[in-house]
Every structure is written in C-alpha cells, then in structure tokens.
Amino acid sequence: xxxxxxxxxxxxxxxxxxxxxxxxxxxxxxxxxxxxxxxxxxxxxxxxxxxxxxxxxxxxxxxxxxxxxxxxxxxxxxxxxxxxxxxxxxxxxxxxxxxxxxxxxxxxxxxxxxxxxxxxxxxxxxxxxxxxxxxxxxxxxxxxxxxxxxxxxxxxxxxxxxxxxxxxxxxxxxxxxxxxxxxxxxxxxxxxxxxxxxxxxxxxxxxxxxxxxxxxxxxxxxxxxxxxxxxxxxxxxxxxxxxxxxxxxxxxxxxxxxxxxxxxxxxxxxxxxxxxxxxxxxxxxxxxxxxxxxxxxxxxxxxxxxxxxxxxxxxxxxxxxxxxxxxxxxxxxxxxxxxxxxxxxxxxxxxxxxxxxxxxxxxxxxxx
Ligand SMILES: *Cc1c(COP(=O)(O)O)cnc(C)c1O
Numbered sequence: 001x002x003x004x005x006x007x008x009x010x011x012x013x014x015x016x017x018x019x020x021x022x023x024x025x026x027x028x029x030x031x032x033x034x035x036x037x038x039x040x041x042x043x044x045x046x047x048x049x050x051x052x053x054x055x056x057x058x059x060x061x062x063x064x065x066x067x068x069x070x071x072x073x074x075x076x077x078x079x080x081x082x083x084x085x086x087x088x089x090x091x092x093x094x095x096x097x098x099x100x101x102x103x104x105x106x107x108x109x110x111x112x113x114x115x116x117x118x119x120x121x122x123x124x125x126x127x128x129x130x131x132x133x134x135x136x137x138x139x140x141x142x143x144x145x146x147x148x149x150x151x152x153x154x155x156x157x158x159x160x161x162x163x164x165x166x167x168x169x170x171x172x173x174x175x176x177x178x179x180x181x182x183x184x185x186x187x188x189x190x191x192x193x194x195x196x197x198x199x200x201x202x203x204x205x206x207x208x209x210x211x212x213x214x215x216x217x218x219x220x221x222x223x224x225x226x227x228x229x230x231x232x233x234x235x236x237x238x239x240x241x242x243x244x245x246x247x248x249x250x251x252x253x254x255x256x257x258x259x260x261x262x263x264x265x266x267x268x269x270x271x272x273x274x275x276x277x278x279x280x281x282x283x284x285x286x287x288x289x290x291x292x293x294x295x296x297x298x299x300x301x302x303x304x305x306x307x308x309x310x311x312x313x314x315x316x317x318x319x320x321x322x323x324x325x326x327x328x329x330x331x332x333x334x335x336x337x338x339x340x341x342x343x344x345x346x347x348x349x350x351x352x353x354x355x356x357x358x359x360x361x362x363x364x365x366x367x368x
Contacts, residue, residue: 002343002352004304005184009347010248014240021236028232033212036235041195043242044179047162048171050197052204055230056211059158059180062194063091065228066176067126069206070152072097076125079151081111081137082312082332084130088156089313091178097125098322101314103331107272109133109285109339113141120145126152131160131170133308134186134252134282135273139165139173146174154178158194159282161186162249166276171197181230181238186252186280187245189234248346252281255348259284262357267364269338283308286360287338290367294360295340297367301359306341 011018025036037055045053056062072078074096080088082101092099100119105112109132116127127146129137139155146153153174157163161179163170171177179185181193196207209216214225230238256279260270269287273279285308288294295305312332314324327333342356 001302001304002348002356003345004306004341004343006345006347007183007188010244010345014244017240018237021240022233025232025236031232032229034232036232036239037230040230040235040239040242043239044195045197047169047242047245048177048197049169050172050177051199052197052201054196054198054204054207054211055235056194056196056207057228057230058192059156059178059182059185059194060087060091061211061226061228062178062180062196063088063128063154063156064094065207065210065226066154066178066196066198066203067091067095067097069203069210070126070175072125072152075123077121077123078125079116079119079127080156081128081130081132082314082329083109083111083335084132084156084313085158085309086313086316086318087158087180088128088130089319092128098123099313100124101329101332103329104132104335106331106335108135108274108277109271109335110135110137111142113138113145116142116145117149120149120151124149124151126154128154128156129174130156130158131163133271133279133285134160134163135271135279136160136163136165136170136173136277138274143174152176157197158182158185160280162245163280164278172199175200176203181234186249186282187238187241189230190237191234193230193234193238195230249280251346252344253279255344255353256281256284258350258353259286259342259357262354263360265361265364267367268360281344283341284344285339285341287335288340288364289338291338291340293367294363297363298356298359301363303356303359304343307339308341309339310336312336
C-alpha cells in the first residue's frame with residue numbers, strides 16, 4: 001500500500017537530532033515559555049520575513065487569537081473562503097462573529113477575490129485568506145479590497161509554510177497570519193502546535209498576553225486571556241525541523257511535477273498554479289467526476305487517497321444555524337464531490353508516483 005501520508009522517512013532522517021533536542025529540554029526541567037520557544041519564535045519570524053512570531057497551542061487558536069486581539073466579536077462579520085478546513089470558520093465563530101462564505105476560483109480552489117466585495121457590509125471587519133493545499137491566495141487583490149473598506153487581512157497559512165506569493169513569503173502578506181504545526185502539515189510538531197506571525201508590534205504583545213491568561217507579568221492580569229502556548233518540547237523539535245523545511249518543500253515540488261507529467265487523461269483535472277504563485281504542495285489534489293468509485297478502485301490497487309474536504313462548511317450540521325441549502329454554493333459543492341488528494345510526502349519515490357499515476361490513469365479510463 002502506498003500511503004497518502006507517511007512521516008516515517010522524514011522522521012528517521014532527523015531522529016538523532018530530534019532526540020538530542022528532546023533530551024536537552026528534559027534535562028533543563030523547564031517546559032513552558034522558555035528559551036526554546038523564544039528561539040523558535042525568532043527563527044520562524046525570520047523564516048517568514050515577519051517581525052514577530054508568537055507560539056500558540058494549535059492553528060485554530062492562532063486564528064482565534066488574531067481575531068480576538070483585533071477586537072472582532074459579536075455582531076461582526078468575517079469573510080472567509082467557503083472551500084477550506086472548518087477551523088477557519090470555527091475561529092470566527094469562537095469570537096462570536098459570523099463567517100461569511102465566499103466561493104473559490106475553480107482552477108486554484110482558493111477564494112475568488114472578485115466575489116469578495118459583493119459580500120462586504122458595514123459589519124465586515126476582516127478577511128481571512130486561506131492558502132489552500134499549499135498554494136497562496138491572490139493577496140494583492142485581497143489587500144486592495146481590504147484597504148478600500150478598512151478591513152483587517154488575516155492569512156490562514158496552516159497548509160503553506162514556506163510558500164511564496166510574487167517572491168514574498170506567506171506569513172507576512174497581510175496584517176497577521178496563523179500557522180498550524182499539526183503533525184501532518186509541511187512542518188509538524190510531535191503533537192499540536194501553532195504560531196502567529198505579524199509585523200504589528202501591538203498585536204504581537206496582545207497575543208502574547210492572550211495566550212497566557214491575559215498576563216505579561218506573572219499574576220498580573222490585564223485582560224481575560226486563555227491558556228494556549230507552544231511548549232518547550234514542541235518548540236525544540238520544530239527548531240530542528242525548520243532547518244529542513246525548504247528541502248522538504250522542494251521535494252514536494254518535485255513530486256508534484258512528476259504527477260503533472262505522468263497523469264495523462266482528460267478525465268483527471270490537474271491543479272492549476274498561477275505563474276505568480278509558488279506552492280509548497282501540502283496536498284496534490286486532482287478532480288475526478290466519479291470520485292468515490294475511483295478512490296475505491298485505487299485502494300484495491302494499493303494506493304491510499306484522501307478527500308479534502310468531503311462536506312463543505314455550509315452543509316455541516318455545526319453550521320445549520322445559517323440555513324444554507326444544498327446548491328447554494330455550487331462550485332464549493334462540486335469541488336467537494338470531485339476532489340481527491342494523492343499521496344504526497346517527502347521520501348515518496350518517482351517509482352511510487354509512477355504506480356499511483358498508472359493506477360489512476362487506468363481507473364479513470366475504465367470508468368467510462
Ligand atoms: C490544519 C488547519 C487549521 C487548524 O490547525 P490545527 O493546528 O489543527 O488547529 C486551520 N486552517 C487550515 C486551512 C488547516 O489546514
């Protein structure tokens with residue numbers, strides 16, 4: 001079986017280095033808000049060409065804390081893509097605001113900036129741009145609309161650590177960005193983790209307080225914060241992994257190019273990448289019309305795949321309060337029915353990609 005994701009080879013290759021980093025933290029007997037986190041924050045900020053980075057407990061909290069720090073809440077609206085992981089919407093809901101769903105561009109699956117302005121009202125406070133599957137959204141267009149209407153721009157960069165938009169690094173393209181270090185992301189912790197990047201000093205300080213009970217001086221609380229911090233163990237591991245991120249992203253890019261050249265059937269729609277985007281290929285996602293059947297037959301041929309994501313946010317039970325009907329976001333629903341994520345992980349060989357492509361080419365030509 002060729003797995004859709006395997007961390008094994010990546011983790012084997014840095015095993016000694018990671019274990020020694022873990023040992024160092026263990027022996028230091030200091031586990032929360034220490035030196036490893038400070039160093040990692042500095043290194044990650046530099047990696048993203050951002051001034052500040054603030055480590056938090058996970059990617060959802062990164063987005064949630066940015067919204068909270070900007071004072072967005074009850075009665076406010078936040079524009080997000082309809083085609084994203086549910087966490088983007090949950091962050092908005094957690095602060096008490098309403099997520100406004102905007103349909104994607106068919107080729108890139110990212111938010112269609114031409115549809116954003118129609119959805120701006122006098123309650124709109126922010127736009128969250130998601131860099132889905134590792135590919136940056138069209139940030140210049142989004143920033144232009146935001147400027148015109150006085151909106152905050154937040155990047156959900158959970159799937160795009162290291163991606164470029166017009167030679168500029170993701171994480172420094174809006175007012176602030178939220179990243180996830182869930183183990184399966186391009187750079188993952190050994191558990192949950194996340195980080196906020198920003199050039200806004202005031203925002204950075206506010207998030208530092210919010211992640212730590214609303215406190216910057218021990219036992220002095222200026223605001224009702226929460227507890228969501230990136231711990232020393234995770235920071236130490238992420239410091240090791242950050243050194244390899246570019247190399248791993250290059251490997252993902254090589255794999256994507258193999259897919260591009262070996263998949264040859266009009267019934268397979270390949271991902272589109274605009275010339276200004278440099279994707280880090282968190283997922284390699286194709287479209288096929290008879291997806292369930294194709295997925296099943298690939299499994300029978302030893303190829304594991306996944307679907308990101310089978311049920312769009314507006315049709316989730318969790319969001320039934322907004323009474324969206326089936327058919328109300330047509331393109332999002334079409335993509336949800338057709339997308340298929342192929343195996344993508346550093347260490348995947350050209351031979352394995354060849355097997356996946358042969359199987360997929362064959363399956364779609366049989367399913368006429
Ligand atoms: C993974 C992910 C998140 C949430 O990150 P967690 O660390 O799992 O909380 C948010 N947005 C997107 C687009 C993601 O893929």
